[in-house]
Amino acid sequence: MDRIPILKLGDFLLVTVQVDMHDRLAMNLQEDLTDKIVSAHARGVLIDISALDMVDSFIGRMLGNIASMSRILDAETVVVGMRPAVAITLVELGLSLPGVRTALNVERGMEMLRATISVYAAEYSEYHGDPF
Amino acid sequence: MAIRSESLPILSSEDVVTVRRRVRAMAIEQGLKLIDQTKIITATSELARNTFVFGGGGTVLLEALESGGRYGVRLTFEDRGPGIADLTLAMKDGYTTGGGLGLGLSGAKRLSNEFEIDSRLGEGTRVTITRWR
Amino acid sequence: MADQERILPELLSKHQTQILESWSAEQLRNRRPGKAGISEEDLRGQCRDFLNALQEASQDDPSDDLQSPIWERARDILTDISREQSKHGASPSDIATFVFSLKQILFQLLQTEIGKRPEVFAREIWTTTLILDRLGLFTTQVALKIREEVIARQQSEMLELSTPVVKLWDGVLALPLIGTLDSERTQVVMESLLEEIVRTGAGIAIIDITGVPTVDTLVAQHLLKTVAAARLMGAECIISGIRPQIAATIVHLGVDLGDVSTKATLADAFAIALRRNNLVVTRTTPAARRQSAE
Structure with a gap:
């Protein structure tokens, strides 16, 4: 399998990483996601990595890239479900992913995205009237 | 003393995944805790990628160690690539020639109990890491 | 050394039953009253296994080097015995005495067999002493290791106890x-x-x-x-x-x-x-x- 499926849930995209990620797969995911954010008019992206047994600097960098690129495309990214051992190791490796938002699980991540987007919407309508 | 060993090729990014799996299996056999398993497979991933990307491919030797009641895993990554010109510089956080984050070598060192590197320009690079239970 | 006759292994196989009898009897006598201890049957089994291993090893190894693979079985059996006995409350010196108490029995037999040849007798006493001393010390090492394991386990249990989330x-x-x-x-x-x-x-x-x-x-x-x-x-x-x-x-x-x-x-x-x-x-x-x- 050379691509990780991306699911659309309303305004959000959900990616569940379930395989051992090799580098090309990670690159493909990065490309596919940015394409899909634009084509699906997504406002948020959830990346569930609870099945990953390690995150190295390459995958870490990919997560950071996805977060930055999606922000430019006006979508928020939340990485969810990182395991404790993976998190400790990533910190030890020297990566703390400062630009990436995180949540404990998909449900929390979803709440976080909804909250962020409704704040934006409220601010927008305050200045410009209701956008929707 | 090595009680078991195996050698694996690293010629593609799929091989990196295979090596990670084999290292995890050996770490479990040697009784490493989950956190230590995670540390050594993450270090493996960094070093195997270096072997493949910068060394133009190579091999890794996996050794299950037993020494005076201690159990561990030792990995030796070897390539015949261009070698590293300045080891001190290469070991620094954030130093990169390959467009990565420059955490490969320094990060792998932090994730291991023992770390050794030997590199000669034009001949290749050998990195050995050990993680004990 | 190699061409010298080896009395000890011969002695061990020749008088096997007798040694086993007096040694186990000695063990039972030495048992401290009031402690549960291991059963008589188990004790006899331990004595028998150890004597067999001792006989085999001393037969094969003229160097008496306990680290050599020939002695592995004897070491393993002694390790098991030490573990078993310490589980039943035996102290490290109790376990060492288990080995040392074999001396008197063997010395007596050596005396009867070769007492008339003082040189051979002296040499055999020395060899036997050396072997049994080393094996006795080995049990002490095992006992120490067992203690260390207990301490390590307790430490990790304490660590867990001291982390109430x-x-x-x-x-x-x-x-x-x-x-x-x-x-x-x-x-x-x-x-x-x-x-x-x-x-x-x-x-x-x-x-x-x-x-x-x-x-x-x-x-x-x-x-x-x-x-x-x-x-x-x-x-x-x-x-x-x-x-x-x-x-x-x-x-x-x-x-x-x-x-x-x-x-x-x-x-x-x-x-x-x-x-x-x-x-x-x-x-x-x-x-x-x-x-x-x-």
Whole structure:
């Protein structure tokens, strides 16, 4: 399998990483996601990595890239479900992913995205009237 | 003393995944805790990628160690690539020639109990890491 | 040495039954009254196994080098016996006596067999003494190792006991740390905190260090790493109860606490945690309570 499926849930995209990620797969995911954010008019992206047994600097960098690129495309990214051992190791490796938002699980991540987007919407309508 | 060993090729990014799996299996056999398993497979991933990307491919030797009641895993990554010109510089956080984050070598060192590197320009690079239970 | 006749192995096989009888009898006599101890049958079995191994090894190895593979079976059997006996409350000297008590029996037999040849007799006494002394010392080593294992196990149990992660409210965990933090304990504590965060789904964890007298660089770094790891998992850590001396140490050590939330007391940290969860605590009056009860 050379691509990780991306699911659309309303305004959000959900990616569940379930395989051992090799580098090309990670690159493909990065490309596919940015394409899909634009084509699906997504406002948020959830990346569930609870099945990953390690995150190295390459995958870490990919997560950071996805977060930055999606922000430019006006979508928020939340990485969810990182395991404790993976998190400790990533910190030890020297990566703390400062630009990436995180949540404990998909449900929390979803709440976080909804909250962020409704704040934006409220601010927008305050200045410009209701956008929707 | 090595009680078991195996050698694996690293010629593609799929091989990196295979090596990670084999290292995890050996770490479990040697009784490493989950956190230590995670540390050594993450270090493996960094070093195997270096072997493949910068060394133009190579091999890794996996050794299950037993020494005076201690159990561990030792990995030796070897390539015949261009070698590293300045080891001190290469070991620094954030130093990169390959467009990565420059955490490969320094990060792998932090994730291991023992770390050794030997590199000669034009001949290749050998990195050995050990993680004990 | 190799061409010299080896009396001991021959003696052991020739008088096997007799040695076994008097040795086990000796063991049973030596048993301390009041202690449960192992059964007579098991004791006899242990004696028999060990004598067999001793006979085989002394037959094959003229060097008496206990480290050589020839002695492996004898060592293994002795290890098992030591474990078994210490499980039944035997002290290291009891276990060593188990081996040493064989001396008298063997010496007597040597006396009967070769007593008339003083040179051979002296040599055999010496060899036998050497072997049994080494085996006796070996049991002491095993006993020490068993003790060390027990200590290590108790240490890890204590580590677990000393890391109580408690739930303060839905979604709020607290880790009250008490006592000196060394690097290893901090690591264990932090791992169990992160595990609890996953298990309970708590979004906020308060690490309270009111009961910690000092913090060194390594421990401070562990604390920071835990905060960073919790954030990667999607939870927030608040460090509370930093005493003035520790604050001074942290600044002095040049450890950057960065954007870690710190609060003076656990209560302050809890108030923050409630606010983050959109919860408020209000004071009520008896009248209002009665009203709401109606």
